[in-house]
Amino acid sequence: MMIFVVLILVMVPQLKCKSKCKISNPLPSFHKYYVSGELTIGGIISQAHILSNTFSFENCPSQDVFDDVVILSQNYQHILAMAFAVKEINENPEILPNITLGFHIYNSHFSASWTYLASMDLLSTRGRFIPNYKCDIQDKLAAVIGGPNSDVCLHMATMLCMYKIPQFTYGSAPVMNNKTQAVFFQRMFPNEIHQYEGIIQLLLHFKWTWIGVICHDDENAERFVQNVLPRFSQHGICFAFIERFLKLSFSAENPNRINEQFESYERVVKNTARVLVIYGETETLIMLRMLLRMSEIDESPQKEIGKVWVMTGQMDFTSIPFQRIWDIDFMHGSLCFVSQKKELVGLQTFIQMKNPILEKEDGFIKDFWEQVFSCLIPNSTVEKTEESCTGEEKLGTLPGSVFEMSTTAHSYSIYNAIYAVAHALHVMHTSKLNHRAMTDERRQELLNLQPWQLLKVLRSISFNNSAGEGLSFDQNGELVTGFDIINWVTFPNQSFLRVKVGRIGAKSLPGKVFTIWDDDIVWPNWFNQSQPISLCNEHCCLGYRKAKKEGMPYCCYDCLPCPAEKISNHTDMDECFQCPEDQYSNSDHDACIPKKISFLSYEEPLGRSLTIFSLSLSFITALVFWTFIKHQDTPIVKANNRDLTYILLISLLLCFLCTFLFIGQPQKVLCLFRQTAFGVIFSVAVSCVLAKTILVVLAFMSTKPGSKMKKWVGKQLAITIVVSCSFIQVTIGTLWLATSPPFPDFVMNATVEEIIFQCNEGSAAMFFCVLGFLGLLSIVSFTVAFLARKLPDSFNEAKFITFSMLVFCSVWLTFVPSYLSTKGKFMVAVEIFSIIASSAGLLFCIFSPKCYIILLKPELNNKGQLIRRKNKSI
Incomplete structure (x- = not known):
């Protein structure tokens, strides 16, 4: 019996338009069916799909039409993490015995239309695109995993929530205006409120009160600006600028908009704020790298921007192929929040075993292999040449900017989502088998298992994954976990390390919520390994007080000396204060000196x-x-x-x-x-x-x-x-x-x-x-x-x-x-x-x-x- 999981994620098509096109095959290019040797009573056929951006196509459903597929190579690990998890589950006799787990993968192409198309295809009989008509007894849909962008999950929820299908998000969770839709979501990404509180704690820890904010020009960023940034202000942090950049798009943009973006970037570079908080998603770094590249081509004399990037956990390092040779030094010393993860035992070996010539079911490996190794895979129509792929290339030889071998946070979330579905199905399956001998009617009831029945079990599921980490969900369907604070260390060969320098624990878990290890942090080269200072102006020294500058944010102020008989014994004091009656101010007005008791004595x-x-x-x-x-x-x-x-x-x-x-x-x-x-x-x-x-x-x-x-x-x-x-x-x-x-x-x-x-x-x-x-x-x-x-x-x-x-x-x-x-x-x-x-x-x-x-x-x-x-x- 077979159960399927669907993955919908984000990949990018190549910038080459066609004038006309039609949908020739709405089905995913990477689908894999694992069939068990025999069927047993109580066997359930289901399906888990992942909506992603890895769809291979000839034609497209919108006016922005592109030819060949261009895979975001970093996102390919998401696919492999899912295949690895499914393989482990199917080979484990203790989970879902005599039941096979399968999966489909869809590409959203950063497009709502492609996400809707994939969602409707899930509601059709396999091979026949007829929404709301599904007669596959052996092809039951168990759950859908979407991400890493919140838009993917929001769009697929429009269709799937009407059918009460459990949905997982492994990236940032969308804001659901419809509370009914939120009921069917399981969030593998930690609660973002904890992340924002952690960013505030990080800024206050390093006394960075003058920061810049970069975000996309979309609804999510607007909610971030309206709802989250006021919390920063409440903690004494103010903003030098809040710049919005266009989201990545592969249609022809108005050149004026491009110029506007470059002007915005110039304002960011020249601003005195040394710390930039970047709120974005998968495509954010792609766009920022383009702006960085434009600044290098420009004749502007300012090449070193001297900034510390603080990135949210929704982001991850991604790039498109022509960015492969671009420098990644801009990431050196950056701080990034990622959902907590552990290294998956066996995933690297699984990845190393990949071979484009031997793999027949992987619809992405050919395009991926050709792109990352710059070669062509020979087939019946293409003869072997010097540029042909040998199949002996090793993914471990690729720099980290092209493909990472270590487990990323998003891959870890997908892996855990698959196991959560498997354990929930296992609980349901074993509870049915514990009953007495079942009649044919009972067996039919199991075959007619509805997806919403799985949701109740998912909310209460608790298990340990193969990495030894205990996983559980709260009453809102959010994974009970926290964030790691990652410090990026880059190298000249385009590789990098993600060094864990702190963590933010979930508030529901015991222990310290915010932890940072200052000595482990590597700062950008511009700061010569000294802790950066990000202030609107220099600190007011001892003996001075702050005086507001008219027309400037409250973080900007003048420093005025304390008046007579008053002192300030801390930096940046709002007001000087009077010494106690038995003390007086010293000449620098930064300390109180005990007064001498004076009387006419015989000694003087x-x-x-x-x-x-x-x-x-x-x-x-x-x-x-x-x-x-x-x-x-x-x-x-x-x-x-x-x-x-x-x-x-x-x-x-x-x-x-x-x-x-x-x-x-x-x-x-x-x-x-x-x-x-x-x-x-x-x-x-x-x-x-x-x-x-x-x-x-x-x-x-x-x-x-x-x-x-x-x-x-x-x-x-x-x-x-x-x-x-x-x-x-x-x-x-x-x-x-x-x-x-x-x-x-x-x-x-x-x-x-x-x-x-x-x-x-x-x-x-x-x-x-x-x-x-x-x-x-x-x-x-x-x-x-x-x-x-x-x-x-x-x-x-x-x-x-x-x-x-x-x-x-x-x-x-x-x-x-x-x-x-x-x-x-x-x-x-x-x-x-x-x-x-x-x-x-x-x-x-x-x-x-x-x-x-x-x-x-x-x-x-x-x-x-x-x-x-x-x-x-x-």
Whole structure:
């Protein structure tokens, strides 16, 4: 019993037209029948056909009429893969025992009319072209395999789906607008969505965001542009161009269209995009090679195009005979997606055994052999000559650009399609045989097996092929498999290698979906084996941000430096960003540097200098105090209230020492008391000066006859003035600490490179209240002293106090603007300097004249001198 499978594929007729023609033989030129030795019960006769482009004919069904057949030599392996699979199945007793599998092959000639013709022939009785009339009991059609172009499958589906015949596509799957037609398709080509996602992952992996797209000018390409390319844009990939080329045709084209195609090709070559995604099918490379050839003939100076081609899995390397001598270096370094495949054991041996002289049933081998070996096969009408084929030629000696010996992806898909049909038929056959002894009616039922019954089994079939790969289909009839990423490596002898450099696994299968081995990739020679860069412009370096170019795609941009205090630490950043508060931007604006914590420390020169000045003046103050203690009984010490002098010297000593509350790392206790301590101590000092000035005035007024001021002159008044003034300052300080006490604080943004660690005063108003009260005391003291500066007295301090308070007021008046205009440790340094300067002014202006007399002019330090000076004054 015999079962047939049909193959419809694509081959090309020679460019030689006839004026008239008629269909002389619509049957395929390559048909083979394998007949078993005996028939058994339950035997099924069926047929599997492949629609292809290998049809040999004398005449043609359209106006574009050609003479002799020209075979696409690379597609001849598709035919041999089918014959090899059928041969293996028929020789395997475990699959379809006592049933023979046969096949027919049809050529679609890139033509819808030829595909329709072949489809209708399948629905006719063998040898009689009467569609819808078929009475072959021993010639049952099981399935049809179509490809590699999607058009072949789409056109044959129009006829065959009405009869519910299972159909396989081994190339790209057509888009079925009719959902009913899609039900009868089994796809040996993986889901194209996975391929497009893989291309996106490949582009992103190599950071190719500026690409060109080449596709045919047909409906499939339009769907690709409208539905698929937006996904690329969603991942940040934009297009330098989208060029459409005419599909391959063997009718006379308008010369203007040819010129347009060449102009499009020139735009592709000269564009800055280094990566081209090519969407096409079998004939795409034929057309592209023609354009490449035209560019070589043209006098254009640009010969090296410097492009990386990324080709979809629907394409395969094909060429027509006159392209055989053309260079294939353009393919070197290209990346191609192909459906995953394994090498078929025994296929190369099967191919090597082919001999055109011995083969009688192969209707293609004669034309194929003559074309690839450039010889003539002798027959009864052709005598042997030097140009005759010997039959000893070996296909393995042909370069890969003419014929490949290794299994191609399309051949592997055809092989698996044949096995899928065989295993499905085997399941159906064995299920029937498992029943009890069958009657003649049952046997007739098996002979009347309908093709649609096979479809249900095909959807659930699962098996291992001879290469050891497990195969199964999903609920949509798609083969559960993925894609391999192939790197083309060409050689000067027109041969090439397909090197597997990655894979895209099916999402339904476990494991990593996208894998790439960068080190295994060979890049085009133009790039000198360095990874190509395909960008609209150079990357924006660190420290720069992208700025959109008006009128250009978003992949094209200018690079602008980051503004002050912002950085970009990655290439091609959309925006610069602010550093954290505790960091600042470096000069290149590409990194954040931790800020230094800044405070007035003893280790730095400024802190060290202020410390030395403070200690020195403290020591001087102590010496003065010791001098006054030592000479406490002398008139100059007793004059103007000795106790006030001691209190003033002690307060000045404390003023110098309180500067140490401001130097060093701020701490909670120090911050809490340093300003209040400063205010109270200075209030005591200034109140002492005020008291001494008032006492001078009162002492002079008490010397007048009948003056009642004498009772006010004494220690009690001085102590009252000092205590009262100090109490007011203590009260202000207490309110300050109670309401808004100072505390240690980090000021992040006061300066660019530093974090200021300082004492936050808590309340600026209270701080200036302390200063304001000190200012009030100093102004009063200055005023009183200024009025009393000319009073007659040998030891009148008023004029010295006047000068000292002038210095004191000058220091603190300049302190306020200086303090407000500085930050951080310099603000603290200004306050320390003001403390030291004002204290030193009081110390030197008041006590230096007295020390001069005590130490250097002791003869003036006596009571007689005091009386004599008074008399002179009177």
